[in-house]
Amino acid sequence: MAEIIRMPRLSDTMEEGNIVSWLVKEGDKVSPGDILAEVETDKATMELESFNEGVLLYIGVKEGPVPVDGIIAIIGKKGFDYKKMLAEAESALPAAAKVEAAPAQTEAPATPAPTAKIASAPIEVVEANYITDRVLASPLARSLAAEKGYNLEQISGSGEGGRIVKRDVETYIPSESLAVSNGKQATRALVADIQYGDAPVSQMRKVIARRLSESKFGAPHFYLTVEIDMGNAMAARKQVNAHPDIKISFNDIIIKACAIALRKHPAINSSWHGDKITYHEEINIGVAVAIPDGLMVPVVRDTDLKSLTQINAEVKDLAGKARNKKLSTEEMTGNTFTISNLGNFGIEEFTAIINPPDACILAVGSIMQKPIVKDGEIVVGNMMKVTLSCDHRVVDGVTGANFLATVKGMLQSPLMMLA
DSSP states (O other), X not given: XXXXXXXXXXXXXXXXXXXXXXXXXXXXXXXTTOEEEEEEOSSOEEEEEOOOOEEEEEESOSSEEEETTOXXXXXXXXXXXXXXXXXXXXXXXXXXXXXXXXXXXXXXXXXXOOOOEEEXXXXXXXXXXXXXXXXXXXXXXXXXXXXXXXXXGGSOOXXXXXXXXXXXXXXXXXXXXXXXXXXXXXXXXXXXXXXXSOOOOOHHXXXXXXXXXXXXXXXXXXXXXXXXXXXXXXXXXXXXHTSTTOOOOHHHHHHHHHHHHHHHOTTTSEEEOSSOEEEOSSOOEEEOEEEXXXXXXXXXXXXXXXXXXXXXXXXXXXXXXXXXTOOOSGGGSOOSEEEEEOGGGTOOOOOOOOOTTOSEEEEEXXXXXXXXXXXXXXXXXXXXXXXXXEEXXXXXXXXHHHHHHHHHHHHHXXXXXXX
């Protein structure tokens, strides 16, 4: 008997996975729980785990892209003649799922071929190999080494093929003489993670490029900007954070205000599907998180039903998972509206590209002190600009303006969120 392992679809946007490396080779015995390979998807880098007992008879692709449902490998009894079964499985594949096969193993003794069973192996998010011409290390190990100022060339790897993994960096004890006497080496250690020249495009970056190009050039964008006086919101936040067990951010307040406004303006909480517009009952807000490989958008579900402290805790948890590439597929899908906040980076104002399938995205800038007129007098105001990007196929100008007016009203009078 033998089982065919295929590339599973791990998200609604995934069309292919990229084989980064195999941790076993043809002819190796594998058991349930063994890691077969590292696979990069459009969302994260993951491990392909075996749920079968047997021998790895065949590897479909040594490294590189594999379409969803493409044949990755075959696991079965030693000596099993898998070639007839493989040919039948490949002939049944649609053209989009076919891949160029790896060189076949040496001819095995022929035995009757049993009926094949297809198994899509579940996977978990973990660190993957990052290969250069100098050193073999996982991205997490590189990031940790750069943070600690370690030179990767001085660390011994305990991973497959001598790769450096997280535990190697954590247990590494640098030589004091090297750390203080060799200025060049210390400088090199600080920039060890920078790679110059051409670099292959990751699956995540490919999908970001494709989806945002489709959004920008497929959906007719228009933009609405308002300036909001955040003075009362700042005072309310200060009062809440005075409690020793409660901490909320400005972003939490903005998320909550948008969630309530979306309930009042359902046309904003919608999606374009060509021949229909879907008005979503649930309000699931995506929060853009920057990571080294690009941008991830974890989703806070049923946002309007959650308190500020619940939103704060969930956003922190999701952002941490995003940076460590440990988000599940469910945590990255289902968004009905997105917020991108660059306020912490000193950006006063910007426009964002709509995150499909949403109809709108809100770009949030910094809170800036500037002179404003209040009650006929010039005073110092704490002003924040937000820009709503709208898909004109779904949302009209007045609809977007009314939504922003509601958001502005709630942020300028935070007690309205309790009404």
